[in-house]
Amino acid sequence: MFETLAVLDTDADEAALVECIAELEHLKSVAAAGQARLTVALDQKRRAREEAEGVPAANRCRGLASEIALARHDSPNRGSRHLGFAKALVYEMPHTLAALEAGTLSEWRATLIVRESACLTVEDRGKLDAKMCADQSELEGKGDKRIAAAAKAIAYELDPQAVVDRAVRAERERTVTTRPAPDNMVYVTALLPLTQGISVYAALRRQADTTFDGRPRGQVMADTLVERVTGQPADVPTPIAVDLVVTxxxxxxxxxxxxxxxxxxxxPAAIARRLASNAIADERSKATLRRLYRHPSSGALVAMESRARLFPKALAKFIALRDDTCRTPYCDAPIRHTDHATAHSAGGQTSELNGLGDCEACNYAKEAPGWRVTTRRDDDGTHISEITTPTKARHRSKAPPLPGSPRSPASSIEIAFADVLAWRDAA
Structure with missing residues (x-):
């Protein structure tokens, strides 16, 4: 099957192309089921080995979820979801697993069923599994919303109190997050209890219903949100620090x-110049220029002018500017910790080379037994980090270059100067 699918005939007729697309979709579901079985097998073997080695029960399989995520080329903070999903399918939900292996369910729809059953006991979870997926023909034609709604209804029927308790606990998870959006925009997402979320949206809509100044409804709602949160008009810059790396x-x-x-x-360059110009023109703002030095061949950040007296704070800023986001492969989370690649207790230096910007979850994951992180500088000055997992799998990440095209070819004097220009000299 794999050899047949490896050669895709794009010149086939329409019916054959549709059939091939369906086969590939089926293969994705089969692969997801296989990953679940292998994930559970890995968990069993790791626990057995660490138990034989005398590792306390509470400490067994530390870092395993992140290791699984790295193997899947996924963000490490999703590893626990992959591991929990696999355990639920293999140990408690055989009918859902069978439907996934048969291609009746996609991995995401199987995830929805597992998620809605998470609050149930093992016994009730088995009942939901059988009722939802024992007859796979009942799953045909159902989309994500219908699958989730059916699983939620069965869960409530089996244990109403458990569903209510989960809803109460969910209120403690309310939060606000941001993520980049296209065209220099940003998504600000608020996870709120039902009544609060509806009231916020209703208040914004009410403002839009009574505003007639030519702006579309969406713009009025967005501007109103900014004004009520910041306490000032939406077109007035908010006095916060934003790092802008620009040539x-x-x-x-x-x-x-x-x-x-x-x-x-x-x-874009024009947007960057406008941001800098606005910061300089605003009397309440304080625009500060800080020189960054990049390698003449690769564009890698090699040093930074320091205006701070405390070296650790300036060094942390340097590493954050160099790494941009968490340096663990496939993880795009914001940097929360500036940590030693080689632990300080093991003789690791507090230096730019040995420093890494990590998110909280990744920083804790690499403290598990069997994990090792090393850093080095490539021939062109690029900072390289390599993670070795307990199974000896290696994953490498490179610090992103600074904006701008490196000047090439660079003279030997330029390259030598960049190599000598270490952080301790520029700080």
Missing amino acids: DETLLGDDQTPARVPGYGPI
């Missing part, structure tokens, strides 16, 4: 090389 040619000239906002990504 001198872009900032002071007419070069069109994009700039970069750490944690967000690249933005």
